[in-house]
Amino acid sequence: MLIFAASDKGGTGRSVTGANLAYRRALAGDHVCYLDFDFGSPTAAAVFDVLDARAAAEDRGLHAYLAGEAGEPARIDVWARTEHPVLRDLPPGTGRLELFPGDLSGGEFAATGENLHRCVDLLLRLDGEYDLILVDLSAGRSYAVDMVLAATARPEMRAVVSRWLVFHRWTRQHVTAAAHLAFGPRGIVAGGVARGHDEDALRAGVRFVRSGVPDLESPLWSQVTPTQSAWMRRTDEDLRQLASVLGAGHRTVLGTVPLDPVLQWREQLITDEDVVVSQIANRETWEALGELAHRLTDDKCWEQA
Amino acid sequence: MTAPEPPARPVLVCGEVRTGLLPSLHALDVRAATQLLRLRSDDHVLVSERPVPRVLSPEILTGVDCPLPAAGGARNRAVGTVAARAALTSGRVLQTTAYVSLPATGPDARRPWGQYLVRPGLAEPFGRLPVRAVAEGVLRGARRGELDLGIIAENLSARLVRHPLLDHRTPFKSRRTRMRWVARRVPEGDKAALERFTLAEDGLRTVELRLPDGVAAAAAAGMCEDLALHDWLLTTLAHMLDDSRLAAADGPAAVLALRPAVDHLLHLWMPRAHVDRSLTAVWDALEEAPGFTRQWQTQVQRIRDQLALQAIPLLHRALSPS
Numbered sequence: 001m002l003i004f005a006a007s008d009k010g011g012t013g014r015s016v017t018g019a020n021l022a023y024r025r026a027l028a029g030d031h032v033c034y035l036d037f038d039f040g041s042p043t044a045a046a047v048f049d050v051l052d053a054r055a056a057a058e059d060r061g062l063h064a065y066l067a068g069e070a071g072e073p074a075r076i077d078v079w080a081r082t083e084h085p086v087l088r089d090l091p092p093g094t095g096r097l098e099l100f101p102g103d104l105s106g107g108e109f110a111a112t113g114e115n116l117h118r119c120v121d122l123l124l125r126l127d128g129e130y131d132l133i134l135v136d137l138s139a140g141r142s143y144a145v146d147m148v149l150a151a152t153a154r155p156e157m158r159a160v161v162s163r164w165l166v167f168h169r170w171t172r173q174h175v176t177a178a179a180h181l182a183f184g185p186r187g188i189v190a191g192g193v194a195r196g197h198d199e200d201a202l203r204a205g206v207r208f209v210r211s212g213v214p215d216l217e218s219p220l221w222s223q224v225t226p227t228q229s230a231w232m233r234r235t236d237e238d239l240r241q242l243a244s245v246l247g248a249g250h251r252t253v254l255g256t257v258p259l260d261p262v263l264q265w266r267e268q269l270i271t272d273e274d275v276v277v278s279q280i281a282n283r284e285t286w287e288a289l290g291e292l293a294h295r296l297t298d299d300k301c302w303e304q305a
Numbered sequence: 306m307t308a309p310e311p312p313a314r315p316v317l318v319c320g321e322v323r324t325g326l327l328p329s330l331h332a333l334d335v336r337a338a339t340q341l342l343r344l345r346s347d348d349h350v351l352v353s354e355r356p357v358p359r360v361l362s363p364e365i366l367t368g369v370d371c372p373l374p375a376a377g378g379a380r381n382r383a384v385g386t387v388a389a390r391a392a393l394t395s396g397r398v399l400q401t402t403a404y405v406s407l408p409a410t411g412p413d414a415r416r417p418w419g420q421y422l423v424r425p426g427l428a429e430p431f432g433r434l435p436v437r438a439v440a441e442g443v444l445r446g447a448r449r450g451e452l453d454l455g456i457i458a459e460n461l462s463a464r465l466v467r468h469p470l471l472d473h474r475t476p477f478k479s480r481r482t483r484m485r486w487v488a489r490r491v492p493e494g495d496k497a498a499l500e501r502f503t504l505a506e507d508g509l510r511t512v513e514l515r516l517p518d519g520v521a522a523a524a525a526a527g528m529c530e531d532l533a534l535h536d537w538l539l540t541t542l543a544h545m546l547d548d549s550r551l552a553a554a555d556g557p558a559a560v561l562a563l564r565p566a567v568d569h570l571l572h573l574w575m576p577r578a579h580v581d582r583s584l585t586a587v588w589d590a591l592e593e594a595p596g597f598t599r600q601w602q603t604q605v606q607r608i609r610d611q612l613a614l615q616a617i618p619l620l621h622r623a624l625s626p627s
Contacts, residue, residue: 124466156466156467
């Protein structure tokens with residue numbers, strides 16, 4: 001299965017949440033790969049803590065592969081190459097987790113012809129190898145988005161299930177921008193239809209992920225004044241209504257990731273050690289990520305919204 | 306006009322094989338396989354039905370004029386053609402190979418293109434070929450701009466996989482392997498031998514052979530395909546056993562996870578079946594150490610034992626008076 005992680009704006013936690021989802025699925029026994037299609041600013045190597053391995057693969061990243069400059073894109077075995085101490089100590093039954101890094105440099109290129117062929121070849125090949133392929137796309141309606149829309153519209157890709165996650169923060173601007181990215185006139189669905197996708201099928205495969213959402217019931221906010229509390233609740237409700245009007249309401253939401261400083265500032269994988277031993281991360285975050293990871297393949301969550 | 310000087314005797318043959326599961330829910334029958342592998346309309350697809358069905362495509366040529374990969378930075382340009390072909394075993398395992406023969410020396414200037422075309426699968430160096438450096442370079446892998454047999458094999462594989470005959474619904478997840486090989490020519494009458502076989506990370510294998518003059522380069526390619534096929538079978542079955550967590554998990558789930566092995570893989574083990582007779586001795590070395598067939602049989606026996614154990618409670622229930 002292919003999971004495309006998209007967002008309209010930066011700072012939505014798309015890469016770090018996506019990486020955490022890949023990590024959690026691998027822990028659960030799936031063979032997972034993470035493709036860094038964020039060509040302008042590849043971040044995945046930092047999230048997985050494999051910077052040295054990343055540097056070794058300097059000119060053989062996904063960009064070089066798609067442009068026809070490398071025969072085989074570099075892949076990094078995260079478990080073997082990570083500097084993160086916890087990630088090197090794995091429970092039995094853990095699946096493979098591999099990173100296909102982006103290139104540090106690399107301009108735009110056309111999502112047509114040979115480049116598109118290579119993209120299709122790669123996705124097909126990886127689908128035969130991995131249970132889950134998570135593709136991190138650069139923010140906005142980028143050429144990476146165009147390329148995977150064109151690739152998944154190809155007839156040889158019809159047996160491969162693909163799903164879209166649109167990440168956004170819980171603010172008016174972010175909600176509006178995310179809904180536009182998904183369903184707007186220049187959005188993912190419209191762009192897909194223009195490339196031969198069936199509108200209903202594509203639309204049914206799009207879900208939103210709200211990140212950095214304050215949980216108003218959490219003890220974190222229990223000390224605020226009654227006025228502040230009332231205001232927060234009203235704003236939260238307003239945002240829900242806005243999302244619903246724009247087509248990003250709760251039935252199209254796959255999950256919510258709470259506001260957690262560890263996720264925001266460290267921008268790395270949250271391990272059970274962070275929750276249980278050092279206790280710097282919130283259990284709610286750990287659980288939310290686990291639930292979201294589970295829902296990626298839970299068909300009940302992907303029935304017609 | 307004088308006749309062109311014939312090329313010198315090849316001293317090195319290099320190749321790369323990609324091996325993987327055909328992305329199709331069902332194995333292709335021989336007719337469909339023949340259709341898939343008809344890479345050229347002017348040449349036949351070879352079909353051998355026994356002991357295990359194998360379909361071999363005609364060879365296609367890729368013209369090359371580029372530096373050879375060489376250890377130690379020795380630059381050496383070569384011009385000629387690389388041969389590529391595809392094989393499908395039992396309608397299930399797809400292999401693509403690209404290979405090229407390299408003579409010891411070549412002219413200092415490029416010949417007219419027609420002279421290269423009449424010697425398919427041969428690339429001539431400019432001047433002397435640094436044999437050892439090129440052999441090491443090929444096994445290490447080409448850098449950007451160098452002759453990359455892997456790309457040629459990969460392109461052929463991608464072209465086949467895009468064929469509308471294939472539905473891309475694989476019965477189980479598996480990894481492909483890449484095998485890079487070099488065969489150094491030895492005088493006719495000397496024995497063919499496997500000098501080195503190594504497993505590297507990321508599904509990469511490297512092979513070094515000694516190949517007597519008089520044995521065709523295509524025979525060496527066939528030998529390496531057979532080796533790569535059986536190495537892939539062993540690797541894939543080992544991964545399946547790992548994934549099934551037979552040791553940890555109990556009950557039918559673990560055994561069910563092994564079912565694709567029974568359906569698709571166990572009957573494919575047939576080493577040497579399609580290897581040229583002059584090269585079958587190479588296999589004997591592998592059977593002695595590490596003992597390919599011994600390892601395969603152990604794994605197969607493990608799967609069969611597990612299936613038998615799972616069947617006992619069912620049998621018991623069926624026989625006990627209700």
